[in-house]
Amino acid sequence: xxxxxxxxxPYGLDPERCALVVIDMQRDFIEPxxxxxxxxxxxxxxxxxxxxxxxxxxxxxxxGWPVIHTRESHAPDLGDCPPAKLRRGRGTIRIGEDGPMGxxxxxxxxxxxxxxxxxxxAGELVVDKPGKGMFHATGLDATLRERGITHLVFAGVTTxxxxxxxxxxxxxxxFECLLVSDATESYFPEFKAATLxxxxxxxxxxxxxxxxxxxxxxxx
Ligand code: C5J
Numbered sequence: 001x002x003x004x005x006x007x008x009x010p011y012g013l014d015p016e017r018c019a020l021v022v023i024d025m026q027r028d029f030i031e032p033x034x035x036x037x038x039x040x041x042x043x044x045x046x047x048x049x050x051x052x053x054x055x056x057x058x059x060x061x062x063x064g065w066p067v068i069h070t071r072e073s074h075a076p077d078l079g080d081c082p083p084a085k086l087r088r089g090r091g092t093i094r095i096g097e098d099g100p101m102g103x104x105x106x107x108x109x110x111x112x113x114x115x116x117x118x119x120x121x122a123g124e125l126v127v128d129k130p131g132k133g134m135f136h137a138t139g140l141d142a143t144l145r146e147r148g149i150t151h152l153v154f155a156g157v158t159t160x161x162x163x164x165x166x167x168x169x170x171x172x173x174x175f176e177c178l179l180v181s182d183a184t185e186s187y188f189p190e191f192k193a194a195t196l197x198x199x200x201x202x203x204x205x206x207x208x209x210x211x212x213x214x215x216x217x218x219x220x
Pocket of ligand 1: 024029132157158159161162163
């Protein structure tokens with residue numbers, strides 16, 4: 001076990017059984033013209049973490065530890081998008097409609113791609129998820145168990161939506177979860193701060209929180 005200084009107490013990372021999960025670092029959330037922008041958000045906040053997420057990915061790759069990427073995305077016929085989700089939001093354009101980077105949140109469209117600095121390498125698992133959480137309708141639970149993974153390190157966007165939902169789902173499934181605080185971001189700084197606190201509160205009720213430097217120094 002590698003001990004990483006973390007909140008609320010040191011996190012034990014099993015180097016034989018860990019994976020990095022990078023949630024939804026897609027152009028649709030991070031670049032102007034995407035889904036996040038259409039909902040009225042300032043995407044510049046999310047762009048700021050791209051170098052840290054890229055460095056975290058490189059850290060895992062250097063050690064030969066698995067990196068898993070997720071994309072919030074829907075089939076072109078939107079058959080996997082519940083009508084309730086389609087109706088939600090009062091943005092300028094909605095899921096499935098045409099924007100400057102193609103149809104919003106639709107698989108294969110330019111906006112649905114992961115930003116270049118964080119792009120998946122050959123052989124890395126890319127999970128297309130129709131929900132906010134990474135386990136809903138993805139088969140990821142079985143994949144992680146087949147690979148013997150027990151420890152998940154989380155990064156990506158947005159902190160209180162897809163990252164937190166995925167981390168809570170993972171926690172309920174028995175995974176030991178760490179969120180890297182400066183490798184995740186929200187359109188709402190106060191929501192990010194609250195999420196980091198609620199994850200680590202009550203003795204780590206959802207998991208642990210640590211900064212990238214603490215993780216890097218502990219594993220180097
Ligand atoms: C959102 C996400 N915020 N990836 N998706 O709709 O957090």
